[in-house]
Amino acid sequence: MTSETYDVPPGEPVYECPDCGRPFPERRLLALHRGLDHPDRLDEAERDAFESAYEAEAEPLRRYRIAAVGVLVVLYFGLLMAFALLG
Numbered sequence: 001m002t003s004e005t006y007d008v009p010p011g012e013p014v015y016e017c018p019d020c021g022r023p024f025p026e027r028r029l030l031a032l033h034r035g036l037d038h039p040d041r042l043d044e045a046e047r048d049a050f051e052s053a054y055e056a057e058a059e060p061l062r063r064y065r066i067a068a069v070g071v072l073v074v075l076y077f078g079l080l081m082a083f084a085l086l087g
């Protein structure tokens, strides 16, 4: 058990980790936390929940990475053109 404290909004649903006591607002986030921080303490249902939550994160992360690279490329060439034309 750690000495960390958490502010939980009153009246909101809380999913608390049985191993470390950390609260989460969604069951999906608790499943991700348990799979990443307590992988040796999962039962079969928790492992399935972790794997489906992990896979559900993969596609949005991939789209975010592509968008981030696109923004960097546009910024890089935009600044390059600005310096070439104005500098």
Ligand SMILES: [Zn+2]
Pocket: 017, 018, 019, 020, 021, 022, 033, 034, 037, 038
């Ligand atoms: Zn935990």
